[in-house]
Amino acid sequence: MAEIRLEGVAHSYDGGGTWALKPMTWTWRTGRAYALLGPSGCGKTTLLNIVSGLLTPTRGRIWFDDREVTGVPPAGRNIAQVFQFPVLYDQMSVYDNLAFPLRNRGYPKQEVDRRVRRVSGLLGLDEHLRRRSRRLDAGRQQIVALGRGLVRPEVAAVLLDEPLTVVDPAMKWTLRSKLKEIHRDTGHTLVYVTHDQTEALTFADEVVVLNDGEIVQAGEPGELFLSPAHEFVGHFIGSPGMNVLDGSVAGGLVLVGDAAVGRASGDLPPGPVRIGVRPEFVRLTSEEAPPGIAARVTGIDRMGAYDLVHAQVNGHPLVARTDAAAVREPGSVTFLRFAEGRAFLFRDAVRCGVVEPLAGSAP
């Protein structure tokens, strides 16, 4: 086990023309379960391959604790990596698959056997050891692939690259709990790559959101939801994603059109700004009083437990999540308020402040 530090790591596949991964400094702390979340093509797999050594970064250095491993090949790093689909030596038995990494390193027979049996016990593969690996279902194959990583002593980290893609939905939940269980039992550092927010939020101690080759925010699942640091995080996490309205800051007030919705926190310089607020924190009222802004209801999705009210504000679409069965008609006019401390201000997509209540107005 080791703390994995990336120092100014960046990667380009075309010799510096475009950067798949922009320079980043980041530390994976020992024993934690991380989810690396982001859309396809954002650099997740690149980052993972740099950690495991399959790629050498164009720039920057990688440290495992006090040892620099930037130029060390994968075999020298003691990393376990599980790929999108099960990678097995499919003419070998499960036992031979698990023993393969040890045999390659010339371990004595008894040691190989001891370790294989320990891992197979841990993963619940005991009764499958003699079977041809390709006869197993996809979920079990992934478990075997994982086992090939865990069988080595002192694994620095376990990297999982969208490992549940080929597993059918019913099995996914079981496997995810299995992974958490293994994480608890072994205490390995775990990095789980996914583009599925539910998978990320339910699995990880800490979620790292990657977009366009950059880490835009990292934090506990709740933190990402409640206080997104970047417009992208707001969009990508939550369903539906965060609403964004164009507004401006003038005289310390946050304006949408001419209507003030609150005070800008801190000393935000005047100018255009974008206001982000999650549907969960948009309140609809019928009373017209500041800081309410007028909106026209354009449609309602009845979701059963709640309603999603679609509205137009100053020509911007916006969604609010409200109690079920509230009587509203498309075309009617309603007034919006934002929950205190849950509407944020963004400039260049990065959070720069919070919408604070207007002085003297009702809380």
Place this chain on the structure above:
Amino acid sequence: MTATLPSRRTEPAAEDRAQGKRRANRAWFLVLPVVVSVAFTAVIPLMTVVNYSVQDIFSPDDRLFVGLEWFRSVARDPEVRAAFVRTLLFSAQVLLLEIPLGVAVAVVMPRRGLGVPAALVLVALPLLIPWNVVGTIWQIFARPDIGLGGWAVNNVLGLDYNYTLDAGDAWITVLVMDVWHWTPLVALLAYAGLRSIPDPYFQAAQIDGASAWATFRHIQLPRLRGVLTIAILLRFMDSFMIYTEPFVVTGGGPGNATSFLSVLLSKIAVGQFDLGPAGAFSLLYFLAVQIVCYVFFTVLTRTGR
């Protein structure tokens, strides 16, 4: 991000396919042109051969039904038997040389970059040379007096080599020519097979600390089974039927050293116009190819299941 799923490939594809197919005997109409063309190019000629094989034909109007007499005499003919053994030996040597060599070439072939198209064109080139020209190329190249190859063997290696005089030299020349001509086919098939292996297999092997040999043995070789089956079958068939190249280079000689079954058959059929024996010979020959192919196919698809 969008890796293909190899688990789908390992499914018994034929079964899968059969299940999704609709039953429709109307489909016969679609197959009809093929059946007609094959009837004309294969069935009718084959029937003619069968017809020859059971008759003694003195002239178009003077024939005598002789039953299986020709088959017996062909099967007993020491010249035919010798040619059969010779051809079998040749095919065996061809397979033993070309399959490993072809796989080796495929493994070292460039896989990305500008070298790829150049390498592919280079390797494929011998396959598009007319077979008699392949013969001509080697006829020239291996001559001790005017050919670079023959000259080098005599003057650089210091061996006494002349394929027109020495039976052993002639055999080796034909064998080397075949290896030169056909290893590219095996190499391209194997290369296509190797390219279809998704990257994560190699990445996993790297993480597992597998040596280059272990990677080849446990990842590449198992995934070449399909293409190598095709390669072995094709190479067996074509080497067992070889005619043009040795005919041009050695004419079957010196003596009978490179007189393979096809060379002998054409001599009997076109040279001597012995229709009966040639017919019987043809049918036995065809049968032999089919039997060996069937055995190969069965063995190759069963092992490792």
Place this chain on the structure above:
Amino acid sequence: MRRLPWARTVFWLYGITLMLPLLWMFGMSIRPNQDILGSFRLIPERVTFDNYVTFFTDPVWYSSYLNSIVYTSMNAVMSLVIALPAAYAFSRFRFAGDKHLFFWLLTNRMAPPAVFLLPFFQIYQAVGLFDTHLGVAIAHMLFNVPLAVWILEGFMSGIPREIDETAAIDGYSLPRFFVRIFLPMIRSAIGVTLFFCFMFSWVELLIARTITSVNAKPIAATMTRTVSAAGVDWGLLAAAGVLTIVPGAIVIWFVRNYIAKGFSLGRV
């Protein structure tokens, strides 16, 4: 993936070895005969294009060259047109005797061409196809049609059947669907099939020589003319040899990006 450090070197060494006999033949083709038979030299002493001039001025030479190109092209197109519907049938439908028929087709690829020499000679004379381009093109369908069906079937089976069903629901008739939607989808397969048909027809000599005499005589057969009482005209033979490689080389250059995929015959 990790590559052996010396892989590249080994490969290009192999490539050079592969090219040596070809380069040598080319070297022969640009020397006068006296120099060829004179003392052995690696590099030609005198360079001449006389052999090529002879080739292109003697109608027997260049017309047989054209003959080969004509019947080879005809064969490739005919084999493809006949094989397309059959391959579609094999990949999409089950019908009485389909499997047997498929394997029986393939067994024709196993027939030694020598077996067919006599009957071809007699039948083609009887039906008036002897010594015609069409005759050779048809004769070569013996091995090219089964091969084309096999290659196309492999590629077609890789295309989901849902496409056909969707098109049927959208009101496409089978022929219209086949031409407008299906054929464009298997473009590369068609290219690969044409390549293989061209290749096998171009390189074949035994059958082509047997069923022709003058009008459709293949270039390969004309090459035997260089042997005369005065010995072999090595320079002209080599020049003809070089020229027979040219069409193949051109075809390969055009399909170079499909070769790897093509040689897997849709079955990898």
